[in-house]
Amino acid sequence: MAETTPSAAPADLSRELIRRVPKVLLHDHLDGGLRPQTIVELAAEIGHPLPADDAAGLADWFAASADSGSLVRYLETFSHTVAVMQTVPAITRIARECIEDLAADGVVYAEVRYAPELMTDQGLTPDAVVAAVQAGFEEGMALAREAGTPIVARQLLTAMRHQAMSREIAELAVSWRDRGVTGFDIAGAEAGFPPTRHLDAFEYLRRENVHFTIHAGEAFGLPSIWEALQWCGADRLGHGVRIIDDVEVGPDGQVRLGRLANYVRDKRIPLEMCPSSNVQTGAAASIAEHPIGLLADLRFRVTVNTDNRLMSRTSMTQEMWLLHTELGFGLDRLEWLTTNAMKSAFTHYDKRYALITEVIKPGYAALR
Numbered sequence: 001m002a003e004t005t006p007s008a009a010p011a012d013l014s015r016e017l018i019r020r021v022p023k024v025l026l027h028d029h030l031d032g033g034l035r036p037q038t039i040v041e042l043a044a045e046i047g048h049p050l051p052a053d054d055a056a057g058l059a060d061w062f063a064a065s066a067d068s069g070s071l072v073r074y075l076e077t078f079s080h081t082v083a084v085m086q087t088v089p090a091i092t093r094i095a096r097e098c099i100e101d102l103a104a105d106g107v108v109y110a111e112v113r114y115a116p117e118l119m120t121d122q123g124l125t126p127d128a129v130v131a132a133v134q135a136g137f138e139e140g141m142a143l144a145r146e147a148g149t150p151i152v153a154r155q156l157l158t159a160m161r162h163q164a165m166s167r168e169i170a171e172l173a174v175s176w177r178d179r180g181v182t183g184f185d186i187a188g189a190e191a192g193f194p195p196t197r198h199l200d201a202f203e204y205l206r207r208e209n210v211h212f213t214i215h216a217g218e219a220f221g222l223p224s225i226w227e228a229l230q231w232c233g234a235d236r237l238g239h240g241v242r243i244i245d246d247v248e249v250g251p252d253g254q255v256r257l258g259r260l261a262n263y264v265r266d267k268r269i270p271l272e273m274c275p276s277s278n279v280q281t282g283a284a285a286s287i288a289e290h291p292i293g294l295l296a297d298l299r300f301r302v303t304v305n306t307d308n309r310l311m312s313r314t315s316m317t318q319e320m321w322l323l324h325t326e327l328g329f330g331l332d333r334l335e336w337l338t339t340n341a342m343k344s345a346f347t348h349y350d351k352r353y354a355l356i357t358e359v360i361k362p363g364y365a366a367l368r
């Protein structure tokens, strides 16, 4: 099986070359990817006190505070991003800058998620939040096209797993399904908040033929993944890194999969893996030891993602560069990850197919 997984590592694979290849991003949080300078400016406008007063200091603060080994402490840093995302102009600016930054990094298709319920402190309705994000995404896509780096950006609406708004947010996803929203997610602290708390929302979405992903198997193990798939019916797993607990490697190198791991691989369930974020929250010890290497060898439907570019001080180029330098991923395997991601996107099949054949394949071929 492993012999068919591409792994050739050309010696001349540089960071710049990785930046230029077409990339696909399925797991990126809007409120985890703000430019530090934008936070400084927006916080000054509203008088929100920040833990550092210049952009460089703030970037350092986010990266250091998020590097705690705990998901709960990692999530505390979001109070400073969400605080500056409470008005239409601020949200639209942040959404536009997000798309410009992804396009400049070589991302050709992105699904960006956020929780509308966190942006209603100053009276915005969740619907107005989605409209503000969509306006920013459209501006960002237009600017990227003009800059010669076209990108297709779609929204995923997240409900917070410790709250009780998932049904309402799911209805919002249905109402925006033809206007830029392509799916749904739940996020937040995992331990103590199993996905089945939101079963009503998931059952509703299935009846409405809407795709959804669930953060599962990050801070909590196999039971969380099992519930997300077998009770809730998730199309993809956010992280899913703990599926490795169901993979046994014997002393002779023989690999044995448990029933859940086999199910995930058999059904080609996409794993939205986020290596740098996992190291920060303690879900993986280091990039070199991250399960993504073994799971790719075993041909799980693996994808690579940023999660939170600000907190993890990362980008798609950086994540792929780390996979290259720490785990020996070459161009063939990076293309495989990218095609996996495009196949797993929630946008319609014709769009996925067109991006694979017209953008991704020719983009990689041109760099070989």
Ligand SMILES: O=c1[nH]cnc2c1ncn2[C@@H]1O[C@H](CO)[C@@H](O)[C@H]1O
Residues within 6 Å of the ligand: 029, 030, 031, 032, 071, 075, 078, 113, 114, 115, 118, 158, 187, 188, 189, 215, 218, 277, 307, 308
């Ligand atoms: O890796 C993660 N695991 C769980 N929740 C997360 C992660 N990254 C961000 N958020 C949560 O998702 C919300 C909506 O974007 C963020 O506000 C943050 O609380």
Ligand SMILES: [Zn+2]
Residues within 6 Å of the ligand: 027, 029, 187, 215, 238, 307
């Ligand atoms: Zn996430």
